[in-house]
Amino acid sequence: xxxxxxxxxxxxxxxxxxxxxxxxPRSTSQHHTIRVDSEERPLPTDIIPLNKPNRxxxxxxxxxxxxxxxxxxxxxxxxxxxxxxxxxxxxxxxMCPICKTIRYLNRDMEFLINPxxxxxxxxxxxxxxxxxxxxxxxxxGCHRTLRRKGFxxxxxxxxxxxxxxxxxxxxxxxxxxxxxDFQTLRDYNNYLxxxxxxxxxxxxxxxxxxxKAEGELQAWEAEHKTEIERNRRAGxxxxxxxRRRLAAEREAARQRRxxxxxxxxxxxxxxxxxxxxxxxxxxxxGPLPDQQRVQLKRRGNKAVExxxxxxTAASTTTATAAGDGVGKLSIRGLKEKKKEPxxxxxxxxxxxxxxxxxxxxxxxxxxxPNVDKYRGDQAHVTGGYSFEEYTSRAMFEAFAxxxxxxxxxxxxxxxxxxxxxxxxxxxxxAVGGDAGxxxxxx
Amino acid sequence: xxxxxxxxxxxxxxxxxxxxxxxxxxxxxxxNFGTAPLSAAKAILGHPQETSTSSSTPPSLTLxxxxxxxxxxxxxxxxxxxxxxxxxxxxxxxxxxxxPSALVAIKKxxxxxxxxxxxxxxxVRELKHxxxxxxxxxxxxxYSVFSSKDQNLNLVLEYLPLGDLEMLIKDVDRVRYGxxxxxxxxxxxxxxxxFCHENYVLHRDIKPNNLLxxxxxxxxxxxxxxxxxxxxxxxxxxxxxxxRWYRPPELLFGARHYSGAVDIWSVxxxxxxxxxxxxxxxxxxxxxxxxxxxxxxxxxxxxxxxxVTQLTQYTVPSEITPVWGKEAYMGRFGAVxxxxxxxxxxxxALDPKKRITARExxxxxxxxxxxxxxxxEDLPRKSGGGGEEKMGADLKRRNGVLEExxxxxxxxxxxxxxxx
Numbered sequence: 138x139x140x141x142x143x144x145x146x147x148x149x150x151x152x153x154x155x156x157x158x159x160x161x162p163r164s165t166s167q168h169h170t171i172r173v174d175s176e177e178r179p180l181p182t183d184i185i186p187l188n189k190p191n192r193x194x195x196x197x198x199x200x201x202x203x204x205x206x207x208x209x210x211x212x213x214x215x216x217x218x219x220x221x222x223x224x225x226x227x228x229x230x231x232m233c234p235i236c237k238t239i240r241y242l243n244r245d246m247e248f249l250i251n252p253x254x255x256x257x258x259x260x261x262x263x264x265x266x267x268x269x270x271x272x273x274x275x276x277x278g279c280h281r282t283l284r285r286k287g288f289x290x291x292x293x294x295x296x297x298x299x300x301x302x303x304x305x306x307x308x309x310x311x312x313x314x315x316x317x318d319f320q321t322l323r324d325y326n327n328y329l330x331x332x333x334x335x336x337x338x339x340x341x342x343x344x345x346x347x348x349k350a351e352g353e354l355q356a357w358e359a360e361h362k363t364e365i366e367r368n369r370r371a372g373x374x375x376x377x378x379x380r381r382r383l384a385a386e387r388e389a390a391r392q393r394r395x396x397x398x399x400x401x402x403x404x405x406x407x408x409x410x411x412x413x414x415x416x417x418x419x420x421x422x423g424p425l426p427d428q429q430r431v432q433l434k435r436r437g438n439k440a441v442e443x444x445x446x447x448x449t450a451a452s453t454t455t456a457t458a459a460g461d462g463v464g465k466l467s468i469r470g471l472k473e474k475k476k477e478p479x480x481x482x483x484x485x486x487x488x489x490x491x492x493x494x495x496x497x498x499x500x501x502x503x504x505x506p507n508v509d510k511y512r513g514d515q516a517h518v519t520g521g522y523s524f525e526e527y528t529s530r531a532m533f534e535a536f537a538x539x540x541x542x543x544x545x546x547x548x549x550x551x552x553x554x555x556x557x558x559x560x561x562x563x564x565x566x567a568v569g570g571d572a573g574x575x576x577x578x579x
Numbered sequence: 580x581x582x583x584x585x586x587x588x589x590x591x592x593x594x595x596x597x598x599x600x601x602x603x604x605x606x607x608x609x610x611n612f613g614t615a616p617l618s619a620a621k622a623i624l625g626h627p628q629e630t631s632t633s634s635s636t637p638p639s640l641t642l643x644x645x646x647x648x649x650x651x652x653x654x655x656x657x658x659x660x661x662x663x664x665x666x667x668x669x670x671x672x673x674x675x676x677x678x679p680s681a682l683v684a685i686k687k688x689x690x691x692x693x694x695x696x697x698x699x700x701x702x703v704r705e706l707k708h709x710x711x712x713x714x715x716x717x718x719x720x721x722y723s724v725f726s727s728k729d730q731n732l733n734l735v736l737e738y739l740p741l742g743d744l745e746m747l748i749k750d751v752d753r754v755r756y757g758x759x760x761x762x763x764x765x766x767x768x769x770x771x772x773x774f775c776h777e778n779y780v781l782h783r784d785i786k787p788n789n790l791l792x793x794x795x796x797x798x799x800x801x802x803x804x805x806x807x808x809x810x811x812x813x814x815x816x817x818x819x820x821x822x823r824w825y826r827p828p829e830l831l832f833g834a835r836h837y838s839g840a841v842d843i844w845s846v847x848x849x850x851x852x853x854x855x856x857x858x859x860x861x862x863x864x865x866x867x868x869x870x871x872x873x874x875x876x877x878x879x880x881x882x883x884x885x886x887v888t889q890l891t892q893y894t895v896p897s898e899i900t901p902v903w904g905k906e907a908y909m910g911r912f913g914a915v916x917x918x919x920x921x922x923x924x925x926x927x928a929l930d931p932k933k934r935i936t937a938r939e940x941x942x943x944x945x946x947x948x949x950x951x952x953x954x955x956e957d958l959p960r961k962s963g964g965g966g967e968e969k970m971g972a973d974l975k976r977r978n979g980v981l982e983e984x985x986x987x988x989x990x991x992x993x994x995x996x997x998x999x
Contacts, residue, residue, distance in 0.1 A: 484952055486941040488716065488770045492777040511812040519886035520834030521841075521931025522812070530779040530809050
């Protein structure tokens with residue numbers, strides 16, 4: 138595999154996400170105590186392809202977050218192993234661990250891996266083994282079922298890097314908050330730390346940690362589906378925006394170049410013209426002052442025009458720059474508070490109240506002689522007296538006391554302590570006769 | 580008068596029942612009850628000199644239980660500076676003794692000479708209906724009632740510092756509002772009226788003056804001095820209620836048996852006033868008011884209102900104007916949209932039986948059309964204060980009276996501040 142362009146590699150690393158002034162607290166020392174003693178698949182993180190020096194710097198950063206690589210004194214370049222334990226390094230001249238074909242025999246040999254287990258094999262083997270549907274990984278001890286569709290050629294020579302990048306990509310898709318979503322930088326850094334811890338567990342953890350981290354990741358994904366989707370779309374939009382802006386800038390630059398060329402040409406033509414005219418006038422004997430003035434005037438006009446054009450061009454470019462800069466210009470520390478857009482329901486004209494009687498139903502045409510004798514009364518009819526309102530009130534009053542319990546009333550009374558009310562009640566009873574008389578007077 | 584079906588909390592029952600000076604009551608054969616309540620009363624009263632609201636006469640040891648409760652209630656509030664003074668009532672700013680940040684307005688109703696054998700009927704009405712209608716966000720809250728010296732009745736009311744709707748309507752230069760704001764205000768007003776009617780109370784004095792605005796922008800219906808319960812069939816009610824400009828035709832014609840429809844007419848008038856920002860039918864006399872109704876809305880006849888000619892004070896101008904259709908209103912009131920005008924026309928039906936009810940108003944389509952009602956926090960409010968004074972002025976006023984009545988006779992105070 139040829140060395141990939143560096144910018145591609147850079148983008149694949151979510152490590153770049155860390156804010157510049159981010160200081161990662163080294164509190165997660167337990168990660169660094171994890172030893173990857175040749176378990177099922179110890180990770181040959183120490184295997185750094187020397188033939189790709191442009192990447193090693195990046196990898197060094199990553200490696201610093203991994204278990205100490207010196208724990209395996211296994212030399213710098215490990216020969217590709219075909220044992221079940223360990224991911225082999227792809228190199229251009231190795232042989233397929235399955236069919237043992239070597240590149241010498243097959244110049245177009247291509248190695249494919251499946252992100253299920255990252256065991257590499259040549260494309261011929263993949264076609265042979267998986268053309269008829271899912272099959273087990275041919276590596277001894279690896280019992281994963283692989284599908285033809287899952288195979289792809291590895292981007293990195295080091296398959297552990299390939300795997301880590303895949304995991305990081307996946308985690309970054311789920312945890313796609315941006316700094317603007319956080320109130321303080323500290324919150325954001327804590328979030329990044331949390332994500333990094335999880336990623337580390339997924340990449341370098343033992344089976345149990347990995348499973349746990351995987352569970353957490355899936356839970357988060359399920360729980361925050363909509364949010365993730367929204368962030369994803371926002372990120373896409375931003376990418377689109379910056380892409381558009383770049384395109385616009387390029388287009389503007391092209392236009393400027395064209396304009397400059399055109400202008401230069403026009404100037405040249407003008408010069409030639411003037412020269413010809415001068416020659417003509419000289420031929421005709423002596424320059425004509427009028428014509429000369431016209432010439433000068435025209436030139437002056439041109440200059441003014443050009444200046445004006447330049448000014449408008451400048452203003453438009455600054456305007457576009459200002460317009461584009463809206464998303465870009467951000468001041469750290471001026472985080473707008475995350476406000477929850479309160480979902481405003483439809484306007485309820487009744488203000489959420491329902492005053493329909495709940496204890497009884499009013500039937501139309503209730504009859505009572507004392508009421509009915511007024512039904513035909515002209516004064517009642519013309520004045521707008523409503524007999525329905527009367528019936529409804531009569532029913533309400535008849536039922537009104539039924540929902541009242543003295544025990545409850547005591548509590549909501551005048552805010553006195555219950556014992557006080559009892560005391561008052563006793564005192565009231567003492568003067569009961571008096572009060573009763575007065576009540577009658579009302 | 581209809582008997583209130585709700586069980587009244589004892590606090591507010593005490594005051595209206597008291598009809599005689601307290602000294603008399605307690606010496607008037609009040610049995611000398613046991614020592615327990617007495618000692619309790621002493622403990623509660625403590626040092627009466629501390630309280631600004633407490634009476635100058637130190638409470639005698641023979642305080643009867645009703646007076647004890649009154650003292651207790653009185654001690655809960657501290658009366659502050661005066662917000663307004665009138666012939667009928669004074670309004671004070673006050674706060675709760677336990678929480679000085681909880682502001683209240685204390686409306687102290689003066690003893691009126693003409694009602695020397697008891698409380699003024701409007702005070703009783705206000706008290707009775709406010710305590711029945713407790714708990715609705717669009718009706719002024721009555722916290723407590725107590726009597727102070729000289730048998731003055733004190734109503735502890737919700738403090739509404741942002742003035743009233745009239746203030747906003749009239750300040751054409753500085754206050755601007757739109758259809759969404761009108762819808763929000765009308766919604767709150769209609770809910771208040773609907774709540775009154777659902778509880779069988781007629782307000783009978785709805786006008787922008789009586790729609791006070793709370794600190795959060797909520798409009799609250801206040802001034803229940805003319806309110807009454809729905810009457811029984813055969814019972815006559817007075818026809819001289821509701822401030823003239825907002826009075827419906829059936830009352831102008833002297834109908835004595837009416838219903839909630841009278842309030843709805845007033846709501847319609849307020850609605851119109853909110854849109855055109857000036858009183859819709861400002862009649863100077865009752866005859867002129869009838870003439871204005873006939874001209875602007877249509878002449879009530881036997882055709883559009885069967886039996887109207889039989890009403891005792893039925894007099895209409897000889898020139899008969901047909902009832903205007905919705906289209907005629909669109910020009911002047913079109914700002915609230917076609918649905919809004921439709922609602923307005925329905926509230927201004929001449930025949931009270933054909934007039935829309937409060938419940939039907941709330942079911943109208945207008946509330947669901949664009950623009951949405953403004954959130955109460957975003958409603959326009961008058962800058963530069965003046966709301967407190969306005970509340971004081973609104974609460975001290977006599978009910979059912981236009982302030983302009985006085986202005987026609989007395990020279991207005993010159994306001995040099997406004998001429999800058």
